[in-house]
Amino acid sequence: MSLCSVVRSMRMVPFGVALGLLGACASAGNSKPSAPVNALYSQLDQAGKGYETALQQSREGNLDASQLTLTRSLDQLKAAAAQCGNTAGCDTQRFFSVFDRLLRLKDGDFSGDLDLNSDVDPAQRSLASGKAGAATLPQAQRSVTLLHGQKLSELIAMNGPVKAALEMWLTQWRPQLMDAYVNYQYMRYQMWPQYEKADLPEALLFGIMAKESGGKVHAVSRSGAAGPLQFMYATGMRFGLTSDDGFDMRFDPAASARANAEYINEQLRIFNNNLELTIGAYNGGEGRMRRAVGDNTSVSFYDPRIYNQLSPETRDYVPSVLAAAWLFLHPQSYNLRFPRIDGAPGKVTLKRPASLSELTVCLGSAGGMNDGWFRTLRNLNPRLDPQVIQPVGTALQLPKPLEQAYASRCVDGPWPILAGDLHRAVVPVVPAPVVSAPAAPETSRYKVRRGDTLVSIVRKLHCSSVQEVAELNGLKHHRIGIGQALKLPVCR
Known part of the structure; x- marks a missing residue:
């Protein structure tokens, strides 16, 4: 051989x-x-x-x-x-x-720890061992690599746009990619089970989230899309992301992942499991994509008849999502190393009043988190205003490794005192300056004579302009007539 x-x-x-x-x-x-x-x-x-x-x-x-x-x-x-x-x-x-x-070839079917060909990075092998509610999280099986029975790797065309997006994720977008990975690992126990139930690959969930929000639960776009997966209000309502006691469910990681999975599966059925068309519909609207595709759901997203009808944003979005998903599956093949994150869910009950901002200060860089825990605490407690002090007895979600850090740093000692002092600091409010309306200019009257033009009249004033006199008299096209009475500013 x-x-x-x-x-x-x-x-x-x-x-x-x-x-x-x-x-x-x-x-x-x-x-x-x-x-x-x-x-x-x-x-x-x-x-x-x-x-x-x-x-x-x-x-x-x-x-x-x-x-x-x-x-x-x-x-x-x-x-x-x-x-x-x-x-x-x-x-x-x-x-x-x-x-x-x-x-x-990494889409393999061996079992055991030496399955080097798996689409799942070794750091992704097992989910956190904690519990999400009453259900123990399942282990990551080979199903994470499949999209309705098809290998995800075989559905991603390694073409020019995807390669260009890979370079962007590895260079200019690298900070967002790494932040998205860290944020996702701490929310994974909430989001991944929703995708697994829908028989969708985890890499696709990560790819969409990395491109949409970078894993920031409270992200809101200029167009009004909100949450980690950026649902528009109407689309969110269609998939059950309504208001719950005043809380916008688009900001809930588990609920948004469930809604996203339902949407993706709905569009996969419409587009006959064409992944690229489905992702394009998520970004650019399913109506626009259906009109572009017509009855030919086997057409390539990159077919000029389709590609050229789409907005530049959607043309960029699809390969970017696929490239992020690809890197989630194959980081080491691109000289990329994601950090090891213990995303096991934990919980603390406040033993002294504190806001999320205060907890961020007293936790410091516990667990080696040099960027601090503010984003993680917000993501895991999306219903709470980070500036509002929560009372004793409030239950907060946080990574399990922080349970001990909370007990040792945030209950007694100098750090909660410092955090509280900083949080209660008062910033002077400077009143907005009162802007008085400009006084109406003093005017005189002038009767237009034969041979006068607006320009010649203004020149005699030496203190005004054609535009000012025209506006003062409501003149259109600067036209004046013999005998017309004009208001002119008084020059001093």
Whole structure:
């Protein structure tokens, strides 16, 4: 069996280091390779057989031997791949297409901790072990990679717009991507079960949220869209996001995720599981998308007949969502490392009055959160005004690791005293200046004579303008007539 067939048939190849190997496979083509290339391919074949052996050892449960074999093969592979890049006959231009194929092989069906091909990053393997209400959170199974039975990776076309969006997320939008990831991890126990019940992939939920709000529960757009998933008022009402005792349910993470899942499934049925058209409908409106598509739901979102009818915002939105979802699935393949977050849900009962702002001050950077806990506390307690002091006995949601930090920092000692002092600070209110209406100008009368023009009259005044005199007399087009009485400002 050749190395090419081994690599394409197996699922255990680590990504970054195997790319040179696959580039060599892709470049072989139909031309007869030179002797140096043949020798190189022989080395690559040996490395491939090593990977095959490591995979078999892993399946048999011999994990130590599997890791040893894998390490040796990796060293051999890296050396061979480096030579391939400097050897004539290895077509490195085909690297990107093979890289795309390799990433798609990560949709695997092995079980166990050594399933390196899963669409779920190892840091995403298991959900928080706490409870959401009375229900224990389920473990993240292979279903997170599927969209109604189809592999999500196979539904994302790695084309120019998506690649451009990947670059934006990895460069200019990187801070928003990282913030969205952190915010999502603390809300995950509320949001992800809603998507799982709807048989939708978690990566899609993250992609939409990252693009829409960055995981800020109280985000409101200029157009009036609100919440972590940015529902317009009318659409939110249609999916049950109404007012609950004065609270806009669009700001509730669990409710908005449920409504979003219902909307996505509704549009997937309409567009025959065409993911890109569905995402486009979420952003640009389902009516507009239906009119553009007509009866041909198999048409590509990027078909000029569709693409050119959409707004620039929607043309950017769809690949951006897909790129964020792709990075959620494959961060390490793009030199991206998301932080490890313990998102287990917790709860404290206030032992002294405090606002969310005060708690943020007294918690400080507990748990290594250098940016502070204000956003997380707001996201997990969306019904509370962060500036309003809550009474003793109020139950607050927060990450479980903060339960101990609250007890040690926010009940007694100097920090709650400092937080309270800062919160009660009074900022002087400067009254707005009273602007009096300008006094009406003093005027005199002038009777228009033969040969007068508005311009010549104004020139004699030396203190006014044609526009002022025209407005003072209500003149249209600056027309005046002989004998007409004009009001002129009095010059001093």
